[in-house]
Amino acid sequence: MIVRWGALQMERLSNVICGIAFVVGLVLIDQLVKYWVLEALDTDQVVSLLPWLHLYRVWNSGVAFSLFASQDSTAVMLLLLITGGLLVALWGYCLQMLVYSKNLHRTMVLLLLCAGGFANWIDRVMYGAVLDYIYLHYSGWYWPTIFNLADVYISIGCVYYLYVACFHVEPAAVRVLSSKGAA
Numbered sequence: 330m331i332v333r334w335g336a337l338q339m340e341r342l343s344n345v346i347c348g349i350a351f352v353v354g355l356v357l358i359d360q361l362v363k364y365w366v367l368e369a370l371d372t373d374q375v376v377s378l379l380p381w382l383h384l385y386r387v388w389n390s391g392v393a394f395s396l397f398a399s400q401d402s403t404a405v406m407l408l409l410l411i412t413g414g415l416l417v418a419l420w421g422y423c424l425q426m427l428v429y430s431k432n433l434h435r436t437m438v439l440l441l442l443c444a445g446g447f448a449n450w451i452d453r454v455m456y457g458a459v460l461d462y463i464y465l466h467y468s469g470w471y472w473p474t475i476f477n478l479a480d481v482y483i484s485i486g487c488v489y490y491l492y493v494a495c496f497h498v499e500p501a502a503v504r505v506l507s508s509k510g511a512a
Contacts, residue, residue: 387462388459388460390458409453441489445481445482
């Protein structure tokens with residue numbers, strides 16, 4: 330049986346492939362940077378990159394802002410299962426958006442949230458904690474937490490969502506290939 334795909338099916342497939350490549354690429358960048366930090370820095374070692382930006386290797390066994398860091402192994406395993414399930418559900422919704430949605434902004438928010446979530450979840454599965462290493466301060470002002478690149482993905486996704494919601498940005502069509510010709 331020969332299946333002939335039309336332009337719409339090819340466009341949807343292209344959207345999914347690009348979305349998957351985007352998330353996998355961001356997760357790989359995050360994991361490569363974390364690998365470098367693990368190899369290059371000792372625990373509690375500080376490396377100054379700029380006067381306001383330091384690398385400082387710490388393990389976060391909790392969630393955002395180290396909440397729940399002192400929980401027992403059963404609670405940690407439950408948290409791991411719940412976050413894994415939520416990530417799979419979010420990823421499924423994201424794939425659906427890539428196939429059927431015409432709203433690029435909402436899709437990009439979901440892709441960024443998935444990339445950050447998966448990257449930190451991989452750490453939690455592999456090490457039992459998330460590796461954080463970015464430490465910001467300026468002139469006596471300190472960012473309240475040390476964070477990592479995956480946290481940046483999540484933060485950018487949230488700020489992007491607020492921008493789109495507050496300023497009523499019109500949905501941009503998700504189009505990798507144009508049905509009127511090559512993009």
